[in-house]
Amino acid sequence: MSMVGLRRVVEPAGVLPQAAWRLDASPEIGPDETRIRVRRLNLDAASYRQLAEKHANNGDAIRAEVLDIVRTRGKMHNPVTGSGGMLIGVVEEVGPESPLAVKPGDLVATLVSLTLTPLAITDGLAGWDGLSEQVPAEGTAILFGRSIVGVLPDDLPPELALAVYDVCGAPALTDRIVRKYPDNPTVAVLGGAGKSGSLTLAAARRAGARTVAVVVNEKERDALLKAGLADHVAIADARDPVAVAEAVGEPADVTVVCVDVPGCEHGAILATANGGTVIFFSMATSFPAAALGAEGLAADVTMLIGNGYVPGHAEFAVDLLRQVPAVRALFEARIAAD
Amino acid sequence: MSMVGLRRVVEPAGVLPQAAWRLDASPEIGPDETRIRVRRLNLDAASYRQLAEKHANNGDAIRAEVLDIVRTRGKMHNPVTGSGGMLIGVVEEVGPESPLAVKPGDLVATLVSLTLTPLAITDGLAGWDGLSEQVPAEGTAILFGRSIVGVLPDDLPPELALAVYDVCGAPALTDRIVRKYPDNPTVAVLGGAGKSGSLTLAAARRAGARTVAVVVNEKERDALLKAGLADHVAIADARDPVAVAEAVGEPADVTVVCVDVPGCEHGAILATANGGTVIFFSMATSFPAAALGAEGLAADVTMLIGNGYVPGHAEFAVDLLRQVPAVRALFEARIAAD
16 A cells, blocks of 8 residues: 555645645655656646636746646646646666666656656756746656556657657557447547547557547648548537537447547537447546536446556557557647647 | 427527526427426435535525525536436426427426426425425426436335435446456445445345445444345445555455545545446546546556436336335435435
8 A cells, every 4th residue: 555655645644645735745765666857747738728828828927837836736736627747757766665667767757647746846947938738847756666657768759759658548548448349330539630639549440440530620620631540520619519419420439538628528428329438538527517418418328537547558659659650740740839 | 409408508508408507497398398397306415415514504595505506507506516416296298399208297207417407496495494405396397308207106105216216327337337247246335325325236236246335434334234235344434545445355346436525536446456447426526536546546447437327227226126125225214314
């Protein structure tokens, strides 16, 4: 039980680090812990969007609030969205009882959320303009014994690997679910042009599915048509249930929500066939809206909370990126635009 | 598409009735609608608990707020918890295009949430003291074409049938999931002594599972031991993840959360074996806490949003109540205590 980081919880007592209001982020490690010298944070999309909207894209104000959150909570855990992100850095010290397969000097990405990772920032985020999810940072982070960490691959730029790792749960879980539907299922992806969306489309197709993407505007539609990841691409506001259902057409066997805005639950349910599955991968998902929405629509659909962990998920996603040049191109374009 | 009640949405435009801030609850029905003469509301447990705590069990204040919510929103949709409940009443008028299998004079329970049911109260809830989830009420409610409604069985008191219908999604979905684990799986139920909890235990056992119940105190433990619904009963605070995991012991194949308080996600995940399933049936479930908690624990568990609709769920639950006298006794004791 000590492996889950209980000793780092300051308040309230008795909860796990993710549920804690405040963690002890001091750099001294316990016997099962690992210390990382931080190089870069990658903020969760929903979290960054909330901060950017709150501060009207004022970079200084966004940076100040991120620093304040980390100082107050001992972790980058956005109190409004409940989400965090991940980081890359270099392994500095590994406790003698840690089961993690890393050694000092390894360049790694943490694959557990920043919402449970003790984090101390030492440079005031001086190298960040506050205008992007990718945050150059100096400081220390702590990994517990029961954790997930990926050594960055040699053949990919760190920013690219980090962006892939950040969303690697979605393609792996989609693959697992799609393979339960044997007869050429249809998979609809809301937000198909984004990072998790494009990887999910590629995973669904490789698993044998016909793929439908719903995107928000013509620019995303054109980019996705050019990439060729979806058999059909339609434009709709994911928060408009009737528009989403019409965009998808014949109800999908599996619908994956990769849109980081609130209010996408009902469209996803309406667009899914009876006996189908909805996988929610957006941290903006409302549990009651999904549960009561399906009931209210008399929709016999299985609704999954997108678990960010599936064994082998990081390698699975990196492998997809290597094998599908169109996915890599979309990621590189997104990173360049950041 | 008209069958889902779009014409009743006043604001914001374009969303489904459950997501709407305000519905038009006027009693005139459209061609696919059905009007119910309301007799009794059954408030969702999480909703009633929030109101009771806010008003320190002051019945007059609780009643006033329920009336205010219904008047303001055109439905009993608690804006804090996002949950509602259900109602019983008598069918008054059925539109010519309604597909529902009811006729005027039928005594029915609505099996869709009050959060999407247009509701007008006409008696000021004069017959309710504000101190119970069961609310005698006069007024009208509207069902859409795509809805779920159950005619009340002749052999059960209406209050008993309503209490069963209110939680009938949990045992039916649990039955479906448990049958996917062939080798005498273990099912843990957090909140096993409650209404949904006791029905879920009975369903799990009938589906072939060994059952473990986690309850909050000795009184509930003794009641459940007497009822004999669980092979093992342990006391733990469901919000304390370490205590829950220790109470369950050997990790469960399926864990069902039937506790209507926030903060039960991590205990449920910790108590579940790799490859297992967690079914969240509490409206107090936090989507990010579940998603990030499983990731943070490197837990390969499937997490389901408890869909309140499974075909045949009402008949399934009433059948369990008829066949398992101990479940019926627990329900009758709960109703008597209300």
